[in-house]
Amino acid sequence: MSHIPPLASLRAFEAAVRLGGFARAAAELNVSTSAVSHQIRGLENLLGARLLERSTGVGGISLTAAGANLLPGVSRALALLEEACAQVKGVPRTLTVSANGSFSALWLARRLAEFSARHPETPLNAITLDGEPDFARHGIDLAIVHIHADEVRDDDLVLFQEEVFPVCGPDLYPLASKAVCRCRLLQETHDRAPELEWRNWAAHFGLPADFDTKIVRYSGFSQVVGAAIGGAGIALGRLPLIEAELRSGRLIRLFPGLSRPASWRFVMRAEPERRHKLLEPLVAFLREEAAVAAAPDAQPSAAPVAAIGTGR
Incomplete structure (x- = not known):
């Protein structure tokens, strides 16, 4: 010593x-x-x-x-000291979870609140972080990271792979279901994700050569979802992130059966040394929630359309 x-x-x-x-x-x-x-x-x-x-x-x-x-x-030593002192004082250690902003707002936040309600004796802290988490600096117990499929590690726990398909708000649906080319197109800026770019769907919908002028680009998926719910245009939705919006009818899926797999994954990574007692229950809870959100009955849509019109 x-x-x-x-x-x-x-x-x-x-x-x-x-x-x-x-x-x-x-x-x-x-x-x-x-x-x-x-x-x-x-x-x-x-x-x-x-x-x-x-x-x-x-x-x-x-x-x-x-x-x-x-x-x-x-960091590990100080965390152990903090936890030991907290136990003596009868104060449980906070469980800290990190994820990016869109995932937190659209999918994770409500579920963390539900998990907290099941374990009211333990404080829960949710923080938003993009990119690789710094476990020591932020005191993170569980990080949910959005990474390309090629970068998934052997020790990553895959939460889910997303499914991408066109969606719009209920007010726009009558027009969007018949004439995609007459609608504004909402697009998220995202690296190495061709399924999120409207140019890769253009041939399927018979979009005109100048369709790029109809695209409104956003830096985050939450912005895309908000604009689509408000009737601003057609978005390329990401399930399960929009599961609640589909269930509530705030968003409607266009053209049932038409979808593409996402190039990125949401994976869970745990602090290797600083193991919170509720870490494993939380991981199990989130995996169960992900399975339910990705189930077929989580994808309501409007009645099938006879044909996809071009509006010309």
Whole structure:
């Protein structure tokens, strides 16, 4: 134990990395910024290695190779200490789940609230993150990540593969079901997802050469869904994300039977060392919910249309 640095220096290091700066770490630890800097400098002297690169900008820092090696162990140790102290005090540790914004808003948020209602003794924290999760920095127990099918790892738990098909609001349905080319087309900007681009559906619907002028592009799927519900145009819907909108009738599926598989997957990744007691029950609950949402009866649609018109 004589080789373990003072706890205060380890806390200062972890907080500075997690919060992205000395000033934020100081505010959380209720000390001065210079105290945080002093603690980290002392830690580096004790270990004989530089842990952080300090920027000349406003509080900017970045991990060195040595710092990156140290951070996971420090984060796990502090988490274990926090959990042990919480148990003694009778306060359960918070269960933290991360996912991107569209998935959180359209599918995950309601289900996390339902899971929390089943386990009212445990605080639950839902955060929105895009890309690869930083488990240590954000204290994440379970991350739901949207990745291309080619990037799924052996240890990933696939939550579901999406199905893509045209949808619109009920007010637009009478026109959209007969003349797609006369409607505004709503499109999400997404890399390596040809099924989400209207140009790859153009031949099927007999769209005119200048159909690109009818496309409105959005940076997120939530925006696409909101516009479609409001009657702004036809969207390429992603099931199960729009399962609730289909069930409620806020969105109607066009041309039953017409769909394409998505190129991306939602997968679940768990913190390998910091295992929350409710992690496995949560994973099982979400997998059950995903199976129900992807079932055939979760895809209501309007009555089949005799033919797809071009409106010409």
